Amino acid sequence: MFLLHALLGISSVMFVGTLGMLVLVIGLVVFIIFHQRKVLRYQMQLQQMEQEQQKVLINASVRFQEEERQRIAADLHDDAGPLLATARLYLSENLVNQDKATQLQAIFQARQILDDTIQLIRNISHSLMPPTLKNFGLESAINDVTQKISGSGSINASSRFHDYKDRLKPEKELLVYRMVQELMNNILKHSSASFIHITQNMHAGCFILRIHHDGRGIIQADFIKLNKSNVGLGLKNISSRLRVAQGKIHFEKDTSETYYKVTMEIPRDELDES
Amino acid sequence: MSNTVEDLFILLRISSDIILVILGLIFIKRVSKQTDLAVILASCLFDSIYILIGEFVDLTKSSSSELYFGSFTVVEFLFFAYFIAANILNKRFKWFLVITAIAFVIFNLAYSYITNFRIVDSVPIGIETIFIFLYAFCYLFEQTSVELETFIYQRFQFWIIIGILLYLAGSFFIYVLANQVDRETLDDYWFLTNGLFVLKNILFAVGIFVYLKQFKKSNSSQSIRPYLN
Numbered sequence: 300m301f302l303l304h305a306l307l308g309i310s311s312v313m314f315v316g317t318l319g320m321l322v323l324v325i326g327l328v329v330f331i332i333f334h335q336r337k338v339l340r341y342q343m344q345l346q347q348m349e350q351e352q353q354k355v356l357i358n359a360s361v362r363f364q365e366e367e368r369q370r371i372a373a374d375l376h377d378d379a380g381p382l383l384a385t386a387r388l389y390l391s392e393n394l395v396n397q398d399k400a401t402q403l404q405a406i407f408q409a410r411q412i413l414d415d416t417i418q419l420i421r422n423i424s425h426s427l428m429p430p431t432l433k434n435f436g437l438e439s440a441i442n443d444v445t446q447k448i449s450g451s452g453s454i455n456a457s458s459r460f461h462d463y464k465d466r467l468k469p470e471k472e473l474l475v476y477r478m479v480q481e482l483m484n485n486i487l488k489h490s491s492a493s494f495i496h497i498t499q500n501m502h503a504g505c506f507i508l509r510i511h512h513d514g515r516g517i518i519q520a521d522f523i524k525l526n527k528s529n530v531g532l533g534l535k536n537i538s539s540r541l542r543v544a545q546g547k548i549h550f551e552k553d554t555s556e557t558y559y560k561v562t563m564e565i566p567r568d569e570l571d572e573s
Numbered sequence: 574m575s576n577t578v579e580d581l582f583i584l585l586r587i588s589s590d591i592i593l594v595i596l597g598l599i600f601i602k603r604v605s606k607q608t609d610l611a612v613i614l615a616s617c618l619f620d621s622i623y624i625l626i627g628e629f630v631d632l633t634k635s636s637s638s639e640l641y642f643g644s645f646t647v648v649e650f651l652f653f654a655y656f657i658a659a660n661i662l663n664k665r666f667k668w669f670l671v672i673t674a675i676a677f678v679i680f681n682l683a684y685s686y687i688t689n690f691r692i693v694d695s696v697p698i699g700i701e702t703i704f705i706f707l708y709a710f711c712y713l714f715e716q717t718s719v720e721l722e723t724f725i726y727q728r729f730q731f732w733i734i735i736g737i738l739l740y741l742a743g744s745f746f747i748y749v750l751a752n753q754v755d756r757e758t759l760d761d762y763w764f765l766t767n768g769l770f771v772l773k774n775i776l777f778a779v780g781i782f783v784y785l786k787q788f789k790k791s792n793s794s795q796s797i798r799p800y801l802n
Binding site: 310328338339 | 725735742
């Protein structure tokens with residue numbers, strides 16, 4: 300100010316100062332307006348993207364539900380239907396006119412068919428809600444899955460739960476189980492892995508489940524890409540289930556570049572303890 | 574600068590103050606629901622009374638000049654500081670504002686008591702401007718960083734703040750240098766302060782209309798009831 304005073308005189312300082320202050324304030328206000336507009340537009344864009352993503356997930360979940368229903372309908376129609384019809388044939392009205400040996404044989408056959416049908420319906424029911432999960436919890440259910448896979452002889456599958464004294468809520472257990480099922484299914488279908496290993500841990504109040512396998516796999520970028528595309532229904536289901544469980548998933552290649560690793564992180568609620 | 578032009582600006586300043594007060598009285602029901610806006614209108618009323626007192630009271634006698642200018646600076650500062658405090662969200666900053674405002678009031682009282690200034694209380698005005706600038710920029714920064722659903726200029730607070738900023742920025746150098754220049758030079762620029770008052774009042778009026786529009790909108794959206802058969 301003193302320099303300006305010496306150079307321009309006090310009157311000019313007053314004029315230049317006033318003008319300068321006004322320009323400064325106007326400039327700042329303009330900057331704030333444009334900056335806020337930019338921020339708001341960016342937020343709107345983000346919201347739009349999120350809405351689109353949600354739409355894709357909802358569509359995937361609806362499609363998945365429909366496919367599941369179709370599968371159950373096909374199982375009932377193609378397998379249980381003919382079996383029951385055959386049993387009905389054995390137990391037809393003509394049976395009373397037959398001799399006793401034939402009657403006994405027909406009844407025996409019908410019983411066999413009814414047993415098969417019961418088993419079939421049990422299988423369908425188990426695929427909807429695995430009894431091991433319901434009765435013994437996630438640890439046993441996942442052990443069951445890995446044992447069944449190992450039983451086939453082509454892949455060595457195992458699981459180990461390190462810290463699962465306090466179970467998750469049943470709804471969360473079912474969500475985790477379905478996600479594991481989906482991931483295992485994908486590994487079996489696409490990876491040509493020779494081993495799958497599942498480990499569980501607790502960290503900072505989060506339930507951590509990690510799946511290792513030595514086949515072909517995907518990394519996080521692929522997962523995000525597949526989630527946005529129209530393919531990869533199973534992965535979209537994993538995403539929607541994770542959203543319900545408020546969890547996170549991370550697909551990565553091990554540091555040794557030999558294994559693929561999928562890490563699921565599910566926050567524990569206060570009421571998870573059973 | 575002739576006295577006619579100067580008088581015209583004083584007249585415009587008083588008229589714009591009174592128009593705003595009348596506007597506030599017309600929409601008193603809506604304005605009374607927004608205390609910060611009511612305070613701004615009270616500042617306009619205070620300004621018009623202050624100008625009228627200045628026109629009729631002889632300020633050259635004894636310490637009336639110090640009291641007159643000193644009280645205006647303090648009251649104006651308190652009106653503006655209250656408006657910003659009422660709208661700022663950050664609690665820490667609210668506390669900072671309250672403490673600095675109290676400190677400023679104490680300083681100003683002491684300054685008016687100790688110092689005899691020639692024309693205006695340049696130092697308190699300079700400090701007032703710096704403080705209000707600081708508060709206003711903190712408010713604007715906060716508004717740009719919090720998540721918002723509307724553009725900043727769609728809120729009445731923005732227009733009021735801009736009015737305050739432009740008025741203080743434009744008059745800063747005139748007030749600060751007022752005691753260092755001769756009367757004729759000051760008179761050449763003094764009309765600008767009144768012009769800036771008018772500009773401030775125009776922006777306040779824009780703010781009031783934005784508020785009334787918002788009020789109407791929120792009321793109409795509240796009146797929509799779901800059809801429950």
